[in-house]
Amino acid sequence: MSFDFFVPCPRGLEAALAAELTEIAARHLDSAPFTAGEQVPGGVHFRGGWAAGMAANLHSRVASRVLLKIAQRPYRTEQDVYALALEQRWEQWFSANETLRVDVTAIKSPLRSLEFATLRVKDAICDRLREVSGARPSIDTGAPDVRVFAFLTATDCTLYLDTSGEPLFKRGWRLDKGAAPLRENLAAGILRLTGWTPGTPLYDPMCGSGTFLAEAAQVALNVAPGVERRFGFEKLKQYDVTAWQALKVAAQDAKRAARASRNADLQIFGSDISGDMLDKARANFERAGFSGLPLKQVDARGMTPPSDTPGILVANPPYGERIEVRGRGPRGELRATGRDERDEGFRRTHADTPDSEFFQSLGDALKQRFTGWHAFILTSDRKLPGQLRLRESAKTPLYNGALECRLFRFDLVAGSVKQKPAS
Ligand SMILES: C[S@@+](CC[C@H](N)C(=O)[O-])C[C@H]1O[C@@H](n2cnc3c(N)ncnc32)[C@H](O)[C@@H]1O
Known part of the structure; x- marks a missing residue:
């Protein structure tokens, strides 16, 4: 039927x-x-x-x-x-x-x-x-x-x-949300749009609670996104229980195999300025079954490529409307100390950087150190390329909930990084 x-x-x-x-x-x-x-x-x-x-x-x-x-x-x-x-x-x-x-x-x-x-x-x-x-x-x-x-x-x-019950972006492993996490299904869709495939290095330098990284790890390890959760159809009178058992057992077997494999070699890397956020990401990965994903506490302006081979960089930096860009001081200097960023001392000594200054430094980091990489940045700010002083090679309209965003693509090809004057 x-x-x-x-x-x-x-x-x-x-x-x-x-x-x-x-x-x-x-x-x-x-x-x-x-x-x-x-x-x-x-x-x-x-x-x-x-x-x-x-x-x-x-x-x-x-x-x-x-x-x-x-x-x-x-x-x-x-x-x-x-x-x-x-x-x-x-x-x-x-x-x-x-x-x-x-x-x-x-x-x-x-x-x-x-x-x-x-x-x-x-x-x-x-x-x-x-x-x-x-x-x-x-x-x-x-x-x-x-x-x-x-x-x-x-x-x-x-x-x-x-037939779903809880919306499908709820995978069943997220405990620690962080300030402004992306929905898992939006992150997964963006990964598809970047063309990333397992084995290619993937780096999120503002990883927060690690949504891009967790979604990528699940793809790489062949873990079904719904293996940990229940579905609305399980409450309905008629559904095909035998077919469901077959699908579920296969997904559980794949997850067990993923747990047994070494996750450190997945070529999936993350960093964030906030030690607190990285702790949340680690707790999430642990629950999702990927314990070895490498995470570093780094200001994105001081980021360096995490792998010798170029790959895909993906990020959603803080939106003006939601949370502020953190960190101030000489470019690349690590400002957060691993203390909870809500700590009053942190706030007083490390005031927020104006967005334009932050994005200009971020653009410099991309141009100077990420030759050969393809960077994809999701933002609701259409002026992002001007602020980075980079020319995008593509932009895709996407909605993060009700917020209209663009996924900008920057191809950081050797010798031909297209520069854009600050607007
Ligand atoms: C919108 S959130 C990213 C959310 C993430 N994609 C997730 O799903 O949880 C932006 C992140 O940028 C981080 N951040 C802010 N300023 C930064 C900086 N200068 N360097 C690195 N990370 C920074 C914040 O700590 C926050 O985790």
């Missing part, structure tokens, strides 16, 4: 997700592979059996969720939405014993209140279950057993049953 799935992702990563889904089908679904279908802003459609939906949940690094399409129909009023939801055989999927959450999102919907539309979908599902079983499910917005999503366009209402 085949279903229509919709897989949302951070905007800007649709093509990366489509390529990833096709790879997952080829690698993990020998018997019933599928091809990713239409890409729309914010996600990718595909058609496949339960095993395909479960494999996408378990193996996609870029997806935010995997939604199973239940129904779609033109609508004009809240009553139309209610009627559509009431007609669906929800009792096939879950009982009134399960707790429920409904979310509605809309683009150009003629309805006045999305809250009211949400209420109507919830009422319809509860009414339906009461009609067939005599009981209504309880609502739990925090940790529901079952989530239903309604998506409203100007003309159509689509109902989806969520």
Whole structure:
């Protein structure tokens, strides 16, 4: 039996997700592979059996969720939405014993209140279950057993049953978040956009809690991103338990093999000015099963290549809107001491550097010491190339949550580093 799935992702990563889904089908679904279908802003459609939906949940690094399409129909009023939801055989999927959450999102919907539309979908599902079983499910917005999503366009209402549960960027190993961690699926998508492949040196000089590094290590060690977590489909009445056991056991075997291998040789390197952040990164890696990734406490302005062979440098420096760039003083001088940076003494003696000065020094470090590397920097600041005094060779629009960002690419090719005057 085949279903229509919709897989949302951070905007800007649709093509990366489509390529990833096709790879997952080829690698993990020998018997019933599928091809990713239409890409729309914010996600990718595909058609496949339960095993395909479960494999996408378990193996996609870029997806935010995997939604199973239940129904779609033109609508004009809240009553139309209610009627559509009431007609669906929800009792096939879950009982009134399960707790429920409904979310509605809309683009150009003629309805006045999305809250009211949400209420109507919830009422319809509860009414339906009461009609067939005599009981209504309880609502739990925090940790529901079952989530239903309604998506409203100007003309159509689509109902989806969520098969993921917690969003998929929650891999199950992160304890220590740090100040502004990237979502894991955005980091994984960016890694795909850089073209990095295992074995090529990868360096994040502002690694924070280590999201890029952990995602890269999981790719290199062939660890499924969802191997440590549970999924929404496990709460549904009908899913293919045998196919799930086969997928899960294979993923657990791969993880055990990864734990037994030596992680120090992965050519994945990180540094940060904050010793506190590096401690958080180490704790995260430990939980994720990569204990030997080399981390150094260094001001990014004083960074040097961590490997003899050039590779990929990737970073998301502090955004003006979120946290400040740290460190002041002669270029490259290490300012943080390993003390917690919230320490008052640290604050007083190491005031924040103006962004422009920091990025100019960072650009100098890239030009002078990273010949042959390809640097990818994610930022919401479109003036970044001017501040680095480097000309980008590509820029890709990406969304970090609601924040519109660019992934700038700089090719630091010997003798031909394109320089840009400060703007
Ligand atoms: C936006 S966060 C990076 C988050 C990281 N990608 C993650 O997922 O956790 C920016 C990081 O830059 C670090 N940082 C700030 N100034 C720095 C400097 N001068 N040199 C190196 N790292 C610096 C901060 O300590 C912080 O961890």
